[in-house]
Every structure is written in C-alpha cells, then in structure tokens.
Amino acid sequence: MQKNNNIDKVIQKMTSSVIPACRESFSRCFGIRNRKKDCGQVGMTIYTFLILFLFVFQSSSYAGHFEPLKSIPVPKNNPQTPDKIELGKKLFFDRRLSGDGTMSCATCHMPEHAFTDGQDISLSYPTTKNWRNSLTLINAAFQKHLFHDGRAKSLEEQALFPLMSAFEMNQNLDFVEEELRVVPEYAEAFKKIFGGEVTRERIAMAIASFERTLISVNSPLDKYLNGDKKALSQDAKKGLEIFKGKGKCADCHYGVNLADDKFYALNVLENPALLNDPRVTATMRFVAKVYHYKDYKNLKEDPGRYLITKKKKDWKAFRTPTLRDISKTGPYMHNGVFNTLDEVVEFFNMGGGKGNKVLKPLGLTDNEKKYLKTFLVEALTGEDIVIKYPQVP
Numbered sequence: 001m002q003k004n005n006n007i008d009k010v011i012q013k014m015t016s017s018v019i020p021a022c023r024e025s026f027s028r029c030f031g032i033r034n035r036k037k038d039c040g041q042v043g044m045t046i047y048t049f050l051i052l053f054l055f056v057f058q059s060s061s062y063a064g065h066f067e068p069l070k071s072i073p074v075p076k077n078n079p080q081t082p083d084k085i086e087l088g089k090k091l092f093f094d095r096r097l098s099g100d101g102t103m104s105c106a107t108c109h110m111p112e113h114a115f116t117d118g119q120d121i122s123l124s125y126p127t128t129k130n131w132r133n134s135l136t137l138i139n140a141a142f143q144k145h146l147f148h149d150g151r152a153k154s155l156e157e158q159a160l161f162p163l164m165s166a167f168e169m170n171q172n173l174d175f176v177e178e179e180l181r182v183v184p185e186y187a188e189a190f191k192k193i194f195g196g197e198v199t200r201e202r203i204a205m206a207i208a209s210f211e212r213t214l215i216s217v218n219s220p221l222d223k224y225l226n227g228d229k230k231a232l233s234q235d236a237k238k239g240l241e242i243f244k245g246k247g248k249c250a251d252c253h254y255g256v257n258l259a260d261d262k263f264y265a266l267n268v269l270e271n272p273a274l275l276n277d278p279r280v281t282a283t284m285r286f287v288a289k290v291y292h293y294k295d296y297k298n299l300k301e302d303p304g305r306y307l308i309t310k311k312k313k314d315w316k317a318f319r320t321p322t323l324r325d326i327s328k329t330g331p332y333m334h335n336g337v338f339n340t341l342d343e344v345v346e347f348f349n350m351g352g353g354k355g356n357k358v359l360k361p362l363g364l365t366d367n368e369k370k371y372l373k374t375f376l377v378e379a380l381t382g383e384d385i386v387i388k389y390p391q392v393p
Helices: 002-017 020-031 035-063 082-092 155-164 173-181 184-194 200-211 220-225 234-244 278-290 341-349 366-379
Strands: none
Touching: 082 184, 082 200, 155 173, 155 200, 173 184, 173 200, 184 200, 220 366, 234 366, 341 366
16 A cells, blocks of 8 residues: 555656646546547657656665564474474584584584684585585575575475585485484474474474574664664764665665575676685586586586576576675675675675676765675674574483
C-alpha cells in the first residue's frame, strides 16, 4: 500500500508540472482502459516515459532500502529448540567431524575472528590448500545462497559440504555417522531431539540450528533505523549518504543483511600468493572436475558461479557478501586479496577490476572515502557474539 501511495504522489507531482498542452492527455491516459486510442501520440509518449520512470524509481528505492534486525527465518522442517542448538554447538566444535581429527567447523569459523579464520585463504586439511576466503557465519541465517558461488541454498545443505571436501575436513559421512553413534552422549541427544539415531541429515540440522543463533545485533545502524538519530556520528552519517548515493553501495547492499543475494563478476584481481602454488592449482582443478568442467586441466583462474550454473554471465561471478560486522571479517573478496577496507573502497572507487561490466569509477574524494569507511566500521558493527565453549563429549 505504501508503494502505491508513493506512485500516486509521483504521478500527481509530474502531471502538475507538465506543460498545459499535455495535461489533458495525461488525464485521459490514466483514466481510461484503451490508452492507445484516446491518448494521442503525445500522451502515449509521455505515459510510456512515466511508466519507465516509475519502474526505475521503484527499483532504486527498493535497492536502497535498509531494515533493522528482524525475526530470523527458520525452516518449518527444522524448528529451533534449546537442546538442538546446544547439540549443534557441540558438533560445531567437535574435531571428530574431520577425517584426521584435527579440524572442526570452528577451525575456519573462529568466534574471536567474527566466525572467519582471519586468513586470506581459508585454512585447509593437512597437505592441501584451499582456494577461497572463509566467509563469516554471522547473519548467515538471512542468506538465500551459501558459499561464494552460491552452491547451497540452506544452512542444512551448507553444513555437510566442508565435512566431505577433500581439502577442508576430508571426512567420510558414513564413517562419521558411526563415529558419533558410539558416543553415548550423542546417541542419547539425537534420540531425545530427533527421535532416532545419528544421521548425516540430523548432524546438518543441528549445526544449522546453532549457526542461526550467530546474529549481529544492536549495531549503531540498527539503533539509527529504529529512531535513535544520535546512534551515528556526524562522519558516519556523511558516510551513510555516500553509501546510498555517490558510492552506489546500496545498489547491492541493502535490506536486513545488507546484501542482495545476487552474483556479480567484478573481475577482482588474482591473489599473487596463490598464482604459483601447485596445491591451489590442484584444488582448483579438482573442484572444476567435480562440477564437470571439461577443460579443468587448463584452468588458471576461479570460474566462480559458472561452475554451478554453466552460464557465461556467471564466469568469475561471486555472491554479494553481507556487510554486517565488516570491520572484523577481513581479508576481503573471494580470494582474500585485500587486507584492508581502504583497499576495498579504492577498488570500487576505481570501477572494479579491468574489463568488468558491472562497476564504473565513482570519483570519490579522499574525504568521501574516509566518511564511507567510518560508516562501514562504526555503523555496521554489532555487539560481540559471546560464545560459551561447550564440553564436547
């Protein structure tokens, strides 16, 4: 209803400002069904322009819309319960979930590093090397696609990928089921919570339930959106205006999670540390091979979402990340090539990577870049998520 009211107001404003010769055409166009017959060429031209204007107006308005924290989406087939969350927390920190017992989910998603690992490239299974940066789990509950390439559509689906991955936790799911079934505390907990024995699906459901509790709350931006106009410093307010305006950040970073859940090929430069590492080459080829990329042996760059969709437009495209707690989650980009927010801001200010068709130079001044960074650091940082480490059985 609000959107319709906005449209009516815009129409009223535009019709009142049109030259008198066209005002009658506007009235007829918006008051009848057979517009082409009765509007005339001038009226139809103006009408068509107005419809296009309203479409752009409404789209950009939606794209720049911010929302304070709201209820967390939970799937109907996996409702949250305290016992399930606690079980998921134990599994999250349990090294049994890795093949050699040296890694847990928390190895790459450390609470003290905003549930990343603080590395440019995610930590990996012994003797192997990962090829992408470890994404934060903060606010992952709001995401429609998980991982940089969006290959998982739920936290339940996401949870099992690292367990199976040869270069991450390298665990056999049949084995881990048996490994946990012989632990009395786990056997009892699964029976109480799920009404049955340990299964891979229930392991994923428990871990996902815990991950849904990792929410950034009470950031200055949330307080500001809820009416506390003193929650942001003057510099942060200036940064907010740049974020929504000249910086064009809000074109992709909006809503509760400050992310549009879409994928873009920004042509981020390659991380020099990875170019000549044979372990990274092996990982890259392995993943491409698993996803049936025919020329995997000659692959020299990360294809991004293309491996999932096989669509040309998705070559080197990666998911828009949340900006919640962005000051805590560096290094940045899918390959961790930028260590600081200053580098990220400058990348976008210069119009992204060479040859990309998404971004254009912004022309931000040094002061504008400073204000934008202030907004990112001050306004988007929520309260620390305090985790009481569980007693793993």
